[in-house]
Amino acid sequence: MKTISLEDFLKKNSISMVISGRPEGKEARKKLKLDKEDLKKDEIVKVMITDKIFSVNTSFFLGLFGKSVRKLTIEGFDKKYQIECSNKGILKNIEDAKNRAVKGLRVLKSAKVLENEE
């Protein structure tokens, strides 16, 4: 099973221990080659969010996994990417990001905007 540790995306010498920002999330997505990973629907990926991390914000999660949620749907995403995290606040952010990623497809953005985003 492949494992992604979000600790790897903490900024160097970070004092706040916060992972945030949509561009940073998109950068991480590229680095982890998640476009290819999304295609392997049967292979489960473990996403580790350790206690060391103070917060993973909605913005970062949307940049990192927004496209995957839209591609796989929330249910499909939850099956493929198993998130391990004990921080309630972070888990709420993740749920929020997943819902917003799907809503973004349905209501907020035109196909053109989504294309540019990708």
Add this chain to the structure above:
Amino acid sequence: MKNKEFNIVLGIVVITIILITILTILSYIFQKSNPHIIALTKDIVIISSSFLNLLLVVYFSIQKLTEKKENDKEKIYGFWFRKIAIEENLTLISDFFKSVDTFLIDFSKDPSIEKGRVILEKIQDKKRSLGYEFIETVKIFADKEDSIVENLDNYLDNYDDDITQFIGEIANVSHSPIKKGKIDVFIKKNIQAKRDFMTLLFDYDKKNYRK
């Protein structure tokens, strides 16, 4: 659709003018040989001019009416946008920024990681509820191409990132109550943040409903 109508009217006007010109030339050529043609031509010219005038009057009246209808529609949308999206939500927006101030003051008394996490969770809950309650009402007015909802969402995300960074830094460094001054700086920033957030709404209103 407007262009199509305009082209049709323009076509009729041009054809009528050409017809009048041809008839005038013909009457000039044949005026000596047949006096009846002159009278007939004159009649046709008078009728055509009247028809032309009538056509133009009808066209401009319809155009004015259409413009008025569109203006009225924009006025109605504008009224409801201000009423539902701005006025009704002012308290919600003010409450959000006020509660962030209160949470920060509370956090300054015990700037530990545990307290920081609790405070951050409370702020992010408030942000989410503002996002869902308020932005949902704005969506009623924004069509698919509108960036207002996206702008508001992004604004709240950036605000969330700023405040998380701020709390995270304090929580991971301070082990004793922090100076009130540091929190005051963020509270002052909050006043500006609220102003900027409202500006997004007023700008949208100005751009779309107050042309």
